[in-house]
Amino acid sequence: MRLLTDADLDTALTRLFRARMKLGMFDPPERVPYAQIPFEANNTPEHAVLALRAAHESIVLLRNARGMLPLSKDVKRVAVIGPNADDEIALLGNYHGVPSNPVTLLRGIQQKLPSTQVSFALGPDLAENMPAFEPVPASALRPDTTGSDQGLRARYFDNLKLKGKPTLARIDSSIDFNWYLEPPAEKLAGGVFSASWEGWLVAPDSGTYYLGAYGFRQFKITFADSELVSFKGRTNPRLRYKKVRLEAGKLYPICVEYRGIEPYTQQRASLQLVWSRPPAVREREALATAKSADVVILGLGLSPRLEGEERRIEIPGFKGGDRTDLKLPQTQEEFLRKVVALGRPVVLVLFNGSALAVNWAAENVPAIVEAWYPGQAGGTAIADVLFGDANPGGRLPVTFYKSVDQIPAFTDYGMAGRTYRYFRGQPLFPFGFGLSYTRFRYSDLRVPGTLTTGDSLQIEVTVQNVGRRAGDEVVQVYASAPRAREIRWLVGYKRVHLKAGEKRRVRLAISPWALAWVNADGKRVLEPTVLNLSVGGKQPGFRGMADAWTTEVLTTQVRLEGQKVVLE
Missing domain, CATH: 3.40.50.1700 (Glycoside hydrolase family 3 C-terminal domain)
Structure with missing residues (x-):
């Protein structure tokens, strides 16, 4: 391990400012195409x-x-x-x-x-001491202490200050709103409004609850005459809650205040009054x-x-x-x-x-x-x-290990035993794994017998959907080499959609960069050797549940010839 040099810092700084310059961060706005995108181009069909x-x-x-x-x-x-x-x-x-x-x-x-x-x-909590929430139902809310009506008394204002004469007053059965889709009134459709709800909360069961709200942009809950939670955000909705002890059938006064989005912003006015009942x-x-x-x-x-x-x-x-x-x-x-x-x-x-x-x-x-x-x-x-x-056609972009004991400690920065490239154990599900509602068959794999180091590798293979449903197949190409430290590495892939019974010739061009491996000196190299290739819908070499049975793998070899090539 060594300390960073001034040259290392200069390299990092150059990369950083090159990216910022490409983004136009130092140019006048009229020259930056990203600055010309209007609000209307967001959230389109x-x-x-x-x-x-x-x-x-x-x-x-x-x-x-x-x-x-x-x-x-x-x-x-x-x-x-x-x-x-x-x-x-x-x-x-x-x-x-x-x-x-x-x-x-x-x-x-x-x-x-x-x-x-x-x-x-x-059902259950997310984890120990991490409660799961749901909207407080109408059956737990009362607009007054007499009668059997459900819900809370609501008042909506056409400003963000809860001031003046309400634009709308009504009984809301619950607080579970996405006002972007369903504004409370046509006049309030822009989300620039405030609202308050008052009434009583009654629990069906005695016990420890968590009570709060999830929403944007600003809310405050007063419960049993004391402030329970509050939130004022700038970007995303947030969940805020606290633990409370409730007795079944007892009426607790509750007041919820809400302030919506700022004018001329493309954000979503929303609010849920939520609770987590006893597990x-x-x-x-x-x-x-x-x-x-x-x-x-x-x-x-x-x-x-x-x-x-x-x-x-x-x-x-x-x-x-x-x-x-x-x-x-x-x-x-x-x-x-x-x-x-x-x-x-x-x-x-x-x-x-x-x-x-x-x-x-x-x-x-x-x-x-x-x-x-x-x-x-x-x-x-x-x-x-x-x-x-x-028809599901996704593939795992990470290894699903059976246990944390299968991988090195978090403080170990070495690669041995990490990721599909270096892990030699049996995972629960390997990188690249994924089943389908149909089955795929591979045949007629063609690659050149020899390849000059530094040249691209051309691969052709026939893939057929031999099942009764249309589906996507992800053709994956892995390489391994005797001189490489990796067990194997993904060098290319292509996703193809095949109708039931359809057969297609799939072609992939693999770049020298993808074929190269990192040697003991940390250099990305290509050297004369025998390159082992597998082409199919999964990694080779797994068994049982870790072997995706709805697809296949074919293997072959390519001899690399020529001079050693170091890729920067």
Whole structure:
């Protein structure tokens, strides 16, 4: 290890300012094309189509025992359960834009099955000391202390100060609003307004609750005559909450104040009054919901509330936004096992931004879908996959290890044992893994017998969809070499869509940079040697569950000849 030199700093500084210059950050605005993009070019129908396509293509089918998926749309009763099943936050990662019309898993399934009984239950907490939330229902809100009316007394003002005569006064059954889509009144359609709600909250069960709000741009909750939480933001919605002790049937005064977006900003005015009820109550309800369903769809996994940069959390499995374990959080793991024990067909949909060691689920849950943080159209895309309107073709961009014990310590900066390039163990699911609802066959692989170092490699292979459904195949090319330290490395790939029975000749041009490896001196080199190649829909060499059975791999060799080439 050595200290940085002035030359190292100069190199980094040059790269930084070159990028800034290319972005036009030192040019007059009229010369910068990015500065000419109007508001109207944001959130267009074309963007919505692209968001759905991105979600479709990123979904990875990890397990599909006995062809459980896709599900029939004729199913009578579907239970959608889990802390991520109806949570907008689970659609979005860190450093994200704010979607105008986010579709959660629950909403996507409801839209997919308008004639089916779709029941929802929140189920377990995200993790120990990380509660899961749902909107406070109308049944827990009262506009006054007499009578049986539900909801809160609402007043809407055409300014941001809660001043003057209200533009609108009414009873709102709950506070669960996306005003970008459904403004409270035509005059308030721009989101530049303020509102207040007053009334009483009554809990159905005694116990410890978490009460708060999720929204943008500014809100404050006064509960039992004291300020509970407040928030004033500049960019994205936030969740704020506190622990409260509630007695069943007792009326608690509550006041919620809201101030919307600033004029001439393209942001989304929204607000939810949310709570987290006692876990035992939620679990009991969720298991009853699952037991009465024909199929159970679980939305579990992680959340940007758990993983991300500089999170102020320290709970089992997580520390400051980093992960200390790869397992599904214990609260969810225990609940998952209880649901499976009911004997109902179960589909596990995972929301996460990093790998999960779902070892028990991989052995006991018949269908597992990796959705990641799928964005604004995530719920629509997942429902399309679950019910056969889209065929999953995504591949894992990371290795899913079986345990954190399989990888080196976080403080070890060496590459040995890290990533698919250097990991010699048996993963749960390898990099590049992904199943399909159809099957693909490879044949007639052609590569040159020899290749001069520094030249591009031309590869041709025939890929055929031998199943009954159209689908996407991701043709992956991996290389290995005796002199390389890596086990293998991905040198190229191409995604192709094939109709049922369709056969296509796929061609890939692999650059010298992609073929090269890094030697012991840290140089990227190509040297005379025998290059081993595998071409197919997965990595070679895995067995059992880690071997994607819906695709194939062909192998061959190319002899590199010529002089040693060092690539900068």
